[in-house]
Amino acid sequence: MRGYHKSFGERIFDGIVYLFAALVMIVTLYPLIYTVSMSISDPVAASRGEVFFLPKGIDFGAVKTVLGDKTVLRYYYNTVWYTVVGTVLGVVVTCLGAYPLSRKEFTHRGIFMKLFTFTMFFNGGLIPTYIVITNYLHLYNSRWAIILPSLTAAWYIIVARSFFESLPDEIVESARIDGASEYRIFVQLILPLSKPILAVLALYFAVDYWNSYFPALLYLGKQKLQPLAVYVRSVVIQSALGDLNAAVQTMLNPGSLLTALQIKYAVVTVSIVPMLLIYPFLSRNLEKGLLVGAVKG
Amino acid sequence: MDNLKLKLGVFGTWRGLAYIRAVGSMEEAEITAICDKDPEKLQTAKKHCPPGVRICDSFEELLASGIDAVILCNYFHEHAPYAIKALQAGIHVLSETQAAVTIKECVELSEAVEASGCFYALAENYPYFRANREMARIYQSGQIGEVIFAEGEYIHPMSPQENSYYNLGPHHWRSRTPCTFYCTHAMAPLMTITGLMPKKVIGKVAAGWAYNEAVGSSIGDNYGIELVEMENGAVFRVGGCGAFGGHGNWYRLGCSKGGVESLRGSNDKVRLTINPWNLTEENRHFGTECVYTPELTKQGRMAEKFDHGGGDYWVIWSFVQDVLKGRQPYMDVYRSTAMAAIGILGWQSAICGSRELPYLVMMLIPTAYFLIFSYLPMFGLSMAFQNYKSGAPFLSVNTEWVGLFWFERLLSNPFFGRWVRNTLLLSLYNIVLAFPLSILMALLLNEIRVRWLRKLTANISLLPYFISTTVIVGIMVNFFSVDDGIFNALLVKLGGEKINFMGLSQWFRTMYTGSGIWQNTGFNAVVFTAAISSIDPMLYEAAKIDGSTRLKDILYITIPSIMPMIIIMLLLRIGSVMSVGYEKIILMYTPATYETADTLATYGYRAGILDGKMSLSAAIGFFNAVCNLALLLASNWFAKRVSETSLW
Known part of the structure; x- marks a missing residue:
């Protein structure tokens, strides 16, 4: 803490800092709050442009309509499937790669480290990867085409490795003296001690898979396999930039007060609310994990 | 009885010279053909051979020269293939160490011996040292009981001059051989004394850069140590080819009723110890401990004229006797390849440590991921230089190579400047x-x-x-919509005109960069x-x-x-x-x-x-x-x- 008496300059400085904090929060939150407000406001108020910040006349009609649509539920199910499976496998594979690289006695770790980090700076690019997945692995129209290509990444491995390196070596040493195998040390000692980094990795992967839309665009022709992001794209973006989407048309029953506008807001709301709900619970571990990864990475 | 003489061929006359000299003292065998790629060495060897010895240009010629057995004195790591060739030609083999350098070779060599019906022996001379022969006699008499622990070491430092003489550059086998491979001098006497076969091995290597710098060349690790579990559960510690001071060999047996060891610095003296509580009426005259030099027979005194404590003589003499009498040599193909396996597996163990393997197993999936999804596509970049047809594999010779055609197409595209900009x-x-x-x-x-x-x-x-990029773009589309977006509504309220932010090219960079700032x-x-x-x-x-x-x-x-x-x-x-x-x-x-x-x-x-x-x-x-x-x-x-x- 600084001195008891703050100078004039100090006060100005503090003022600027708090102004900045307020600005950051408003700029960040306003679009999100506005989007949610629009989707749960009274349809008439929404369409007249009377909603500016908080909802005006609560009406969950638009959200209900979107969630009541069978295709939307299918998209939702797919996204949840990709997120859960991808997150579990991603965390496992990343830890499997990161833990040996954190052990000094693993004499080949230099080679693996080089092999992995090189992929951060050079890659085959879109088309060769596309051919590997479609021609070599025959994964077109398979759920695994979404899961496998982003199973891990060099950066995630580096972040996790830094965390494992920060654990005291004595744990491993003493377990070895007690006769534990390397697998057992990893599964029963290291992983339970690594919950912060597991949470961060899980968040990374969950976000990546929850938000992923490009692989679906490339590898999924079947509509029934596609994730929510593809639906958001077709309903919100393409219909705004081009024709109004047929899916939206069908939702707008004659006689209903709902507008395409509110449907679009509701679709966005439906896809961000799970993240907004989970986020406060994750944010505590998040900062810790991100800092560990950032400092040593 | 001239026709009973065993006709021997020598392949490699540098090391082979020792055997040529030893055979010269025997009546039961003679050297009839020699082969070496170095004419100078061949001339030196010829002087020690009986007149009329045939000089062969190739191994095949040596095998076809009418010899009964061949002594393989070629390079350390090349014995097995030549041994197999000789066995297939129906010729007995006395091979210098090492018998084989891969497990595959070990198996092939054993199968070749079984298929040929010929005799195979490893020319391991150290079991014939005076002290070792005495230790074998004592152990086999049963007076010290069963072996629990044994040690064998072979230390052979070389001066820079010797090293540059033997070690012909960094690619010579002497520089390349893993140090655990040369374990036979330490192991063979112990196996001969106890008659036990090895079961498991753990290896370590001792590196010694200071020594390597002193001798002015890289000779790899200085000492290979193997802990060997034997068939009876005893543990043998053997160390091979130590490149540090104190030239010599040393062997010890710790047994249930006592112990016996050779003395360091002397290849002749033996130190025998009987546990006091194991003394019996017969051996009481030893007391609990005695150091003595075993007596030599007449033949033993003769053998001492040859190198390696007479071992060079005994090796070839025993082999000749075994072949003539149709007796299986003691250091047969199974004992030989078992020792080779100690070197090979000991090396694997040394480079892996005991933990390397689980780590490598863990790395399997992540490595496979990067190979398939990062490195395989890199090979796929070759299609930029081909006229790639969908469905073809990468780097296929059937796909037409077009050089820089596609790059020229790209550069000559009128929009290329726009894309780069x-x-x-x-x-x-x-x-x-x-x-x-x-x-x-x-x-x-x-x-x-x-x-x-x-x-x-x-x-x-x-x-x-x-938040997903899709959703962020979705929010932007909603916000900046011309018809009902809140941003345009505010703009109109402030007295401005509606702008189609998402649809006008002059606004794209602002929208793209701005949303990026908001998100990241x-x-x-x-x-x-x-x-x-x-x-x-x-x-x-x-x-x-x-x-x-x-x-x-x-x-x-x-x-x-x-x-x-x-x-x-x-x-x-x-x-x-x-x-x-x-x-x-x-x-x-x-x-x-x-x-x-x-x-x-x-x-x-x-x-x-x-x-x-x-x-x-x-x-x-x-x-x-x-x-x-x-x-x-x-x-x-x-x-x-x-x-x-x-x-x-």
Whole structure:
């Protein structure tokens, strides 16, 4: 803490800092709050442009309509499937790669480290990867085409490795003296001690898979396999930039007060609310994990 | 009885000279053919051979020269293939160490011996040392009981002169052989004395760079140590070819009723110990311990004239006797290959440690991931130089190679300039605007002195990073819509005119960069926040005493302290200039905004995925990847020169 008496300059400085904090929060939150407000406001108020910040006349009609649509539920199910499976496998594979690289006695770790980090700076690019997945692995129209290509990444491995390196070596040493195998040390000692980094990795992967839309665009022709992001794209973006989407048309029953506008807001709301709900619970571990990864990475 | 003489051929006359000399003293055998690729050595050897010895140019000629048995004295690592050839020709084999250098060779050699019906023996001379023969006699008499632990060591340092004489450069087998492989001199006497076969092995190597520098050449690790579990559960510690002072061999047996060992520094003396509580009427005259030199027979005294304590004589003499009498040699193919396996598996164990294997197993899936999804596509970049047809494998010879055709097509495209300009400008805006903002964000977050407010602000600023790009573009579309977007509504209220932000090319860069800042600034600030948090608080304390203000703290302490991190992050950004977020552009752009939105990567997507011009698209990808790498290397080089901070 600084001195008891703050100078004039100090006060100005503090003022600027708090102004900045307020600005950051408003700029960040306003679009999100506005989007949610629009989707749960009274349809008439929404369409007249009377909603500016908080909802005006609560009406969950638009959200209900979107969630009541069978295709939307299918998209939702797919996204949840990709997120859960991808997150579990991603965390496992990343830890499997990161833990040996954190052990000094693993004499080949230099080679693996080089092999992995090189992929951060050079890659085959879109088309060769596309051919590997479609021609070599025959994964077109398979759920695994979404899961496998982003199973891990060099950066995630580096972040996790830094965390494992920060654990005291004595744990491993003493377990070895007690006769534990390397697998057992990893599964029963290291992983339970690594919950912060597991949470961060899980968040990374969950976000990546929850938000992923490009692989679906490339590898999924079947509509029934596609994730929510593809639906958001077709309903919100393409219909705004081009024709109004047929899916939206069908939702707008004659006689209903709902507008395409509110449907679009509701679709966005439906896809961000799970993240907004989970986020406060994750944010505590998040900062810790991100800092560990950032400092040593 | 001349026809009963065993006709021997020698393959390799440098080491072979010892056997040629020894055979010269025997009546039961004679050297009838020799072979070596060095004419000088061949002439020296010829002088010691009986007149009429045949000089052969090749191994095949040697085998066809009518010999009964061949003595293999060729290179250390090449014995097994020649032994197999000889056995297939129906010729007995006396092989120098090492019998084989891979497990596959061990099996093949054993099978060749079984199939041929010929005799095979390893020319291991150390079991015939005077002390070792005495130890074998004592052990086999049963007076010291069963072996529990045994040690054998073979130490052979060389002077720089000797080393340069024997070791013919870094690619010679002497420089290349793993040190555990030369374990026979340490192991064979123990196996001969006890008659036991090995079961398991753990290896370690002792490196000795100081010695290597002193002898002026790289000879690898200095000492190979193997812990061998024998068939009866005893543990043998054997050390091979130690390259350090104290030339000599030493063997010890620790047994249930006592022990016996040779004395270091003497190949002749034996020290025998009987446990006091195991003394019986018969051996009481030993007392509990005695050191003595065993007597030599007449033949033993004769053998001493030859090298290696007479071992060179005994080896060839025993082999000749065994072959003539149709008796299986003691150091047969199974004992020989078992010793070879100790060297091979001991080396594997040494390089793996005991933990390497689980780690390698864990790395299997991650490594497979990178090989399949990162490295295989890199090979796929070859299609940029081919006329690739869908469905063909990478690097196929059946696909037509077209050189730089696709690159020429790309460069001559009228839109090429536009793509490069848009790519570079979008990246530039990102680096010039978004990047400094993330540093500023970290600096200001650090200045919020109220803890909860700082955490809250940081967490909220991070939030948009976790929202999908699709959704962010969706929010933008809703917000900036001409018809019912709130932004245009506000614009109209303020007396302005409606603007089609998403549909006009002059607004694209603003929209793209602005939304990027909104989404990523908080996240990009995290690394700088982390760097700031690791600054020593003493610096600020000291500055405060000197009357510094908070602004000056930032300028003169915080920013210089996080400069390495700033440079590293800047380098990483420069290394991805060509791959601007094309996934986001694809979401945002329309043909109407191509003028400012279309980049190399987005055109690559349209050409490759939508139009099926795979090779052209791969050429674009290749161009981008190479530019990225070149920019990264160049900026890293530059950063290293001016700031001493760099990625590597």
